[in-house]
Amino acid sequence: MLESLKNKRILVVVAHPDDELLGLGATMHKLISECNCVVRTIILGEGITSRSDKRDPKLWGDELKKHRQNIEDARAAIGYESVGVYDFPDNRFDSVDLLDVVKIIEAEKQKFQPEVIFTHHGGDVNIDHQRTFEAVITATRPMEHEKAHTIITFETPSGTEWRASSDPKHFIPNFFIEVSEENVEAKIKGMESYEFEKRTFPHPRSPKALKILAQQRGIIVGKKFAEAFVIIRTIS
Template sequence: MAHSILILAAHPDDEVLGCGGTIAKLADQGAIVHVAFLADGVFSRAGDTAAQQEELNVRRAAARKACAILGVKSVSFGDFPDNRMDTVALLDITKAVEPLIAEHQPEMVFTHHAGDVNIDHRRMHEAVVTACRPQLGHPVKTLLSFEVPSSTEWQLPGSAPAFAPNWFVDVSDTLNRKLAALDAYAAELRAWPHPRSRQGVEYLARWRGATVGVDAAEAFMLGRQLA
């Protein structure tokens, strides 16, 4: 039976930034990969409601295109308030995560790091950890946190847990697909030397690869693994 993998991200583009190369690699290996976004990713921005709705439609279309490039099986969208997930009870976010786990029965879950600057990322991490409590019969055997350029590395020392990767995936063969998927989110990219530029994302992958002796890699923190 093919392994089920679930990516739980706050906003469309987080999945590519954090683990796009890994998604493509797992899909190529026969895994069934599902991506779920929980926040709208748009409505904190300036503009009237009609303009924001149009931007939301555009961004969700970009997400579908990016995920198709990576080989994702299914994509779903939530509507928690963008950059305001701290205004929502953790229980409510957790209750949105739990049905996704029940539906997809993932053996492996990827989500945000606990120390990101972005509040939605931090709330997602808390909700996923809560939803993945290691109870009898729970499907999740491996829980990993990814880094998101322009959020994870922008946290100040001592302000939150530092991202200290201890799990690396060689994405030398899928980096080009990660970058192609990133191109679907052209409106979200910034000019170099911003970390959320195309060059910044590639350079990070090259650096993570160099630290473990491969051409390109994505780095993660292992939260739990049941062998």
């Protein structure tokens, strides 16, 4: 499967700043640096205003400006060709018409012409992740001229594993990509760029926890490090 990703145009569609790192940063670093992939990521939400009781972007002006700089630093750490940033309300994607999100993804597809799309697992506890997944699936219906032939979802630490144990939408990976320690360190470097998102151990977004997760996913498939995915659809 890795061979089929080489030399591809890949679009990464995420809900928040830092999501483009947490579930797949090491893999993207590998695909860009070793597999000649051109990767653009789009971040749909502003990612911070839900920390107030009411949404008021003006109250978070300085933080949002800093967030934008953090996005650029993270982009450089992974090697993304470009990043598109939108401002859907943080943790309130359910207050937005799904069609509005779909239209953004369709426009990005038209401009970038990706062959592969990576996005969130549809069963994440975070509503924005769920809606992003739904929008991607809607925007990539397998019509005759749809160029994005492969849709792959990733786990997001502190969003995927917190789903209730009784919920049927758990993340059950069917595709693993071996990554190197260098790839993992690039992911951690990018994550540490996010001043408002990084955490200390044992939080799942801490450097130590991210490395442990890469080791754990690697152990499952007999490798030192790996990241795990679910293939939703691929057409040969």
